[in-house]
Amino acid sequence: MDEEFIDTISFFLGLIFTEIHKFKHKKMSATELNLFDKHFSMASRKRILETKGNPIKRTKTEPSSDSVESSKECFAFNKVDSSEKKIFSNKYIYILPAGIEKMRINIFKNQITKCGGTIYEQFDSTVLNTLSFIIVDDKMDTNRMCKLLHLESYPTVPVVKSSWLSSCLREKKILPFEPYLLRIVESHNDSTDNHLKSSTKATSPGPSQLQTFLNKNKISDSNSNYSSSDEEKEAGIKPVIEALTNSKVKPEKWICAQSSKNPKPNFNTNITDMLEEMAKTYESTNDKWRAFGYQKAIKAIRNYPKPITSWEEAKSLPGVGGRLADKIWEIAQSGELRKLKEFESCEMTQVLKLFTNVWGAGPQTALAWYQQGLRTIDDLKQKAHLTSQQKVGVRLYDELLDRMPREEAGEIEKVVREAAESIQEGIIAQACGSYRRGKATCGDVDVLVTHPDGKSHKGIFFKLITKLKESGFLTDDLVSVEQTGNQKKYLGVCKLEGPNRKHRRLDIIVVPYSEYGCALVYFTGSAHFNRSLRHLCKTQNMSLNEHALKIGVVRKGADKIYEGTIVQTPTEESVFEALKIPYRPPEERDH
Numbered sequence: 290m291d292e293e294f295i296d297t298i299s300f301f302l303g304l305i306f307t308e309i310h311k312f313k314h315k316k317m318s319a320t321e322l323n324l325f326d327k328h329f330s331m332a333s334r335k336r337i338l339e340t341k342g343n344p345i346k347r348t349k350t351e352p353s354s355d356s357v358e359s360s361k362e363c364f365a366f367n368k369v370d371s372s373e374k375k376i377f378s379n380k381y382i383y384i385l386p387a388g389i390e391k392m393r394i395n396i397f398k399n400q401i402t403k404c405g406g407t408i409y410e411q412f413d414s415t416v417l418n419t420l421s422f423i424i425v426d427d428k429m430d431t432n433r434m435c436k437l438l439h440l441e442s443y444p445t446v447p448v449v450k451s452s453w454l455s456s457c458l459r460e461k462k463i464l465p466f467e468p469y470l471l472r473i474v475e476s477h478n479d480s481t482d483n484h485l486k487s488s489t490k491a492t493s494p495g496p497s498q499l500q501t502f503l504n505k506n507k508i509s510d511s512n513s514n515y516s517s518s519d520e521e522k523e524a525g526i527k528p529v530i531e532a533l534t535n536s537k538v539k540p541e542k543w544i545c546a547q548s549s550k551n552p553k554p555n556f557n558t559n560i561t562d563m564l565e566e567m568a569k570t571y572e573s574t575n576d577k578w579r580a581f582g583y584q585k586a587i588k589a590i591r592n593y594p595k596p597i598t599s600w601e602e603a604k605s606l607p608g609v610g611g612r613l614a615d616k617i618w619e620i621a622q623s624g625e626l627r628k629l630k631e632f633e634s635c636e637m638t639q640v641l642k643l644f645t646n647v648w649g650a651g652p653q654t655a656l657a658w659y660q661q662g663l664r665t666i667d668d669l670k671q672k673a674h675l676t677s678q679q680k681v682g683v684r685l686y687d688e689l690l691d692r693m694p695r696e697e698a699g700e701i702e703k704v705v706r707e708a709a710e711s712i713q714e715g716i717i718a719q720a721c722g723s724y725r726r727g728k729a730t731c732g733d734v735d736v737l738v739t740h741p742d743g744k745s746h747k748g749i750f751f752k753l754i755t756k757l758k759e760s761g762f763l764t765d766d767l768v769s770v771e772q773t774g775n776q777k778k779y780l781g782v783c784k785l786e787g788p789n790r791k792h793r794r795l796d797i798i799v800v801p802y803s804e805y806g807c808a809l810v811y812f813t814g815s816a817h818f819n820r821s822l823r824h825l826c827k828t829q830n831m832s833l834n835e836h837a838l839k840i841g842v843v844r845k846g847a848d849k850i851y852e853g854t855i856v857q858t859p860t861e862e863s864v865f866e867a868l869k870i871p872y873r874p875p876e877e878r879d880h
């Protein structure tokens with residue numbers, strides 16, 4: 290995907306996160322609850338009778354042994370084997386996936402099946418008669434649920450929030466629906482009846498028993514503002530997006546306008562540490578947007594000038610919605626986060642984290658390995674089908690995860706520089722990345738190579754790599770050559786001579802001198818600093834990447850209609866100048 294496109298999506302997503310609000314739940318009275326339970330128990334008895342011999346197709350999820358195992362841990366299903374507790378026998382369940390993490394859905398499905406229940410993989414109105422209940426995300430509201438399920442009104446089966454299911458699984462019994470039932474949306478104005486009509490689009494001829502009951506008792510919800518009608522939703526979000534699309538960020542309002550040096554103290558490290566762990570977990574389970582949401586919130590919390598002392602304070606931060614505010618508040622109050630503990634005790638999450646740390650393996654590969662029953666790095670070594678990169682990643686697992694002291698990165702830079710100079714006089718070889726930003730430790734070394742005469746860089750790439758291999762410095766290749774335009778990149782592993790040396794990741798990038806200014810900015814980073822520069826560019830009809838800075842770019846939405854023209858930027862300083870921002874030394878770009 291185009292990086293600019295990702296920037297745009299990330300930016301708007303952040304915005305939308307900020308726009309989402311949570312409203313407090315009102316509870317049903319005991320009488321209301323009794324009526325409700327009575328209705329549902331009657332309805333479900335009737336359904337069970339009806340379903341005998343009913344030909345409607347149901348798909349039963351195959352409980353794969355590993356995921357059942359993992360969920361056993363996730364829900365503390367130990368000691369008593371859950372299979373002995375068939376709490377969902379004769380229950381036909383549909384889980385509306387919107388808003389529930391993929392992994393959680395899989396766990397639910399496996400657990401329900403193990404507890405004797407039947408999962409409907411597909412929903413359409415014909416299965417309604419046979420369903421026992423519908424599970425929805427805790428944040429779901431009635432309008433949205435009806436819309437997603439293509440229902441004209443609240444269905445005649447209980448619609449229950451997923452936390453009810455979690456509690457049932459944990460306690461190994463069917464708990465009362467209260468307070469987990471999804472209720473009909475009520476208006477903010479007083480004319481409840483009117484609103485009920487419009488909000489539920491009560492178009493069904495002769496309202497159902499449930500509908501009548503709800504109307505009579507004026508049951509109200511809760512999350513009404515989160516996602517109401519389409520029109521309301523569009524009216525709320527679209528203008529904000531339009532306003533932002535049209536906005537021009539002035540250079541002085543640029544996201545990274547502050548130097549990263551002497552960063553503000555973080556008054557909420559306990560919170561950001563735990564949320565970081567959550568974000569990492571979501572990354573390893575391929576839940577990119579959730580991970581992004583957490584990262585955005587973490588940034589806001591880091592910048593917050595004092596310890597967070599209330600839920601409202603947490604909720605007021607950019608990027609923090611109600612559910613995240615709940616978590617922040619939970620940490621602030623108790624020093625713990627149940628959800629994180631759940632993750633930590635969940636085998637699958639832990640194994641996915643372990644596997645996504647293998648160089649060359651992403652979340653999908655990690656999941657595939659997990660599904661094959663592999664659990665440890667040794668399992669991978671012995672049983673997995675590995676690419677050549679993953680073989681290196683597995684063999685050097687611990688060493689490649691270890692960050693090196695910056696002094697060692699300096700030594701590696703020196704070896705590459707001396708080899709390059711011995712091939713071509715006057716060559717420039719500069720370690721960029723975290724090393725150039727002055728970080729105390731480096732994950733890898735990113736050496737940028739060029740020649741000021743504008744032509745001698747050509748042909749150096751293969752000579753340099755060969756030389757470093759012959760000397761035994763480069764031990765493994767990950768990507769032998771990756772060509773983008775006029776730049777060539779090598780990704781591999783090196784090891785300095787001497788005792789107690791570890792294998793380290795090394796990238797070597799050879800660029801023409803004409804692209805050196807932009808390449809230096811790009812490979813020095815940080816990645817966040819680069820994103821902020823690209824965002825700034827967009828507001829000035831420019832574009833920036835590792836090759837060039839262009840002006841006069843014409844965009845329509847995420848597309849570039851006109852590519853613009855290259856501005857000569859021979860030095861890093863000239864890039865900043867063209868962007869109309871003051872030069873920022875590398876150590877002040879560590880955002």
Ligand SMILES: Nc1ccn([C@H]2C[C@H](O)[C@@H](COP(=O)(O)OP(=O)(O)OP(=O)(O)O)O2)c(=O)n1
Pocket residue numbers: 721722723724730731732733734735811812813814815816817819820
């Ligand atoms: N998605 C990315 C990845 C990298 N980069 C740029 C900025 C980084 O600073 C530089 C080097 O990438 P690294 O992944 O090596 O990151 P760092 O060197 O900053 O950190 P580390 O110490 O983890 O290597 O490339 C980027 O702009 N966007």
Ligand SMILES: [Mn+2]
Pocket residue numbers: 721722723724731732733734735
């Ligand atoms: Mn690096």
